[in-house]
Each structure stands twice: as C-alpha cells, then as structure tokens.
Amino acid sequence: MDVAISTLLSPIILFFVLGMGAALMRSQMSVPEAFSKGLAIYLMMAIGLKGGIEMSKNPLTGEVALVLLGAVVLSFSIPLIAFTFLSLTTKLDRTNAAATAAHYGSISIVTFVAASEAVQLSGLVSSGHLVAAAALMETPAIITALFLAHKGAGSDAQVAGSESGELIREVLLNASVVVLVGALAIGWIAGDEGTQKVQPFFTDMFQGVLCLFLLDMGLNAGRGLRQGWRQLEPATIGFGIYMPLVSAMIAAALCLVLGMNAGDTALLMTLAASASYIAVPAAMRLALPKATPSIYLTLSLGVTFPFNVTLGIPIYIAIAKLVAGEG
Amino acid sequence: MHERLRIELIIERMAYKRAGRILEEAGMTGYTVIPALAGFGNGNRWSRDTDISSSSDMVIIISIGSEDRVHEALDEIRRLLGAHIGVVTTSPVSVLRPDRF
Secondary structure, three states: HHHHHHHHHHHHHHHHHHHHHHHOOOOOOOOHHHHHHHHHHHHHHHHHHHHOOOOOOOOOHHHHHHHHHHHHHHHHHHHEEEHHHHHHHHOOHHHHHOOOOHHHOOHHHHEEEEEEEEHHHHHOOOOOHHHHHHHHHOOHHHHHHHHHHHHHOOOOOOOOOOOOOHHHHHHHHHHHHHHHHHHHHHEEEEHHHHOOHHHHHHHHHHHHHHHHHHHHHHHHHHHHHHHHHHHHHHHHHHHHHHHHHHHHHHHHHHHHHHOHHHHHHHHHHHHHHHOOHHHHHHHHHOOOOOHHHHHHHHHHHHHHHHHHHHHHHHHHHHHHHHOOOOO | EEEEEEEEEEEEEHHHHHHHHHHHHHHOOOEEEEEOOOOEEEEEEEHHHHHHOOOEEEEEEEEOOOOHHHHHHHHHHHHHHHHEEEEEEEEEEEEOOOOHH
C-alpha cells in the first residue's frame, strides 16, 4: 500500500494530474507542440538506450527470446479480445471496433516509462529486454485490426491518391519505432562503457523531462476528454477501464508460465494494458480512414492512459509481486 | 489578368499526401499545404493541442489551375473525401501569369 501511495504521490503523477485538472477546468496553459514532440523523442531515446545498455550486460538467451515472442503474441491476440468485447457490449460498428481494438493491442511508451519508474521505486528489478518487447508490440495489433475490419466486409475500393507501401512505411518506420529500436540498438552496441559520456543527459535529466512531458500529457488527456466525451457511450468508457485489466491479467498468466520476475512481470502487464495514442492513430487514419478518431483517441488518451498512470500501474505491480511470489 | 480556378481543400493531415498525388496526376502545376490550428465540424471540436499523434490535425491545401485540370482533380478528390475527413471548395481567381497554371 505504501508503494502504491508513493507512486500516486510521485511528482510524475502529480504533474499529470495537474495538467489534466487544468485542462478540465479550461485553463489556457499549453506546452508548445514542437517542444512536446522533442520531449517525446528524448524519452524514447532515453528508454531505448537504457534498455540497450541493460541488454548488453546479459547474453540473449532462449528465455529472453520466449518473452519477446510472448509479447508479440500478446499484441496480435489482445485486439481479438478487445474487438469481441466492443462488438458485444457497445454500439460501435465493425470499423470503429477494429480501429479501437488496434489501440489496445499496441502499447503506450509513456505508460511504460511511468511503470519503469514505479517498478524502480518499488525496489523491484527489471531487465532491458522489456524495452525490446515494447518496440515489438507497437505494430502487430494493427495487422490484427485490419484483418478484423475487412473480414466479412468484402474488399474496400482503394482510397483515391493512395500509394502502395505508404501504410507499411507508416507502421514500420514511424517515429516511435525508429527512435526506440534505434536507441535500443545503439545502447546494445555501445554498452555501458561506450555510453558513459551521454548518460548524464539521458539519466540525470530523465525524471525532470518526464514530469514536463506528463504535464503536457495531462493537458492532452484532459482536453481530449472534454472535447470527445460526447462521442463515448457509458459501455465504451467502461471498456477503457476494464480492458487494460483484462489485458494485464492475460499478460500476468503468460509471465507466470514463463517464470518471469516481479519487475519484468509488472512491465509486461503494463505494456499489455496500455493503449497506443501515437503510432496507431496515425496508422488508422491511413488504413481505416472511415473509423472515427474522436472515439479511439478519446478512449485511449482520455480514459485508459489516466487510469493506467494513476491506478493501473500500482495494481499491476501488486499483482506482479503475487504472481512472481515476491509479495 | 486571366481567369483560373482555385481549389481549397481542408483535409486531415494524414491524407494530404494522397490529395497532393491527385493534384499532381491531374496536371496541376503546384499546390501549397498550410497547417490549421483548431476547428469544429460534424459535432466534434478538434485542436492541434489535444492530439499528440497529430493524426487528427487538419491542413489546408490550396492549388490554382485551369478549369479542365481542376475538374479532373475534383473527380478523384470526391472519391478521397468518401473516405477521409475534409471539405473542398472552388472559386474563380484572376492570375497575372497564366502560363504558370
């Protein structure tokens, strides 16, 4: 309980709450858009580099490969479950249900970063390969969602002006994937010694930058919720709360089978529970343009992200400790 | 001065390259893309400040051309707007150098 309270009262979460509260009260405060994108790139570089350095300390084993494979399977399969729930409990049509499901199979790297900090605060140990798992989980969900959207709907006529390969470029070469995978590889190649000179920039400043970024995320989440809540029926909002818990429990079962430690279990649960609001919305505008962005963006950013950052992460850490027998 | 048609297309940012290809394939000699800040339409408010993915941002594409090229582009733009969020208008304009359009 102490850990949960100290996570909730950490500056990172409190700045998020400040931003969200300010936006809900219609404050005009804003973080300049270009600056905010720069912060996002910094965070992805820092987390990728840190993961790569950790990975360089240990050889790649069969166990690690199994965890990475499990992460990919989670990303492919969670949209199937999310789509089923959405189809059974909400009035969303097939396209909107598939687009929304894609967000829940993919991941939020900021939620992962916040969870990494909370795991550290809890005194748990995590390994760098979970960053690789995060990168691998960005895109498989999009493929499942496209399959779900087009299954039974016949083949759509090609959208005017579209070009072959544009979706693959967006999915595989979006900023999140390039920066995260690139920084991971750089950290892995250079190792702890090789990155000594850049580590002050990426470690000492990390917490402060994360506070600034979460202030902006709070503003985004609050404004998104204020502008988009009318698009969401109660059952859809409910999905934004229970789906992360369902995904986290599936991930917990996988971690139990793979015998992962509590820190890694908490992080994989968080990855499974998080919903994308950067990579997938952009891919959906190209792949499923008839889906309504205000539904999936409001749900992912305005409902699931605040839930995960405030309540979800402490819950996942507590369950991870029980699953790994470190409680 | 010479008469030409001006196309103004307000469309979601993620689709602007598709719109650009249509204009190029119709033989339009140029276009300019301008970012939009915020707006309201179809019951939704949107703002550049609320979407970190920038996927729901809108842009304005302006292009000027001869009537036949503009109408050729409009046929495809109509198809594009069947899938993507956007509005298109045309208006007559006067240009100084007709050979450029």
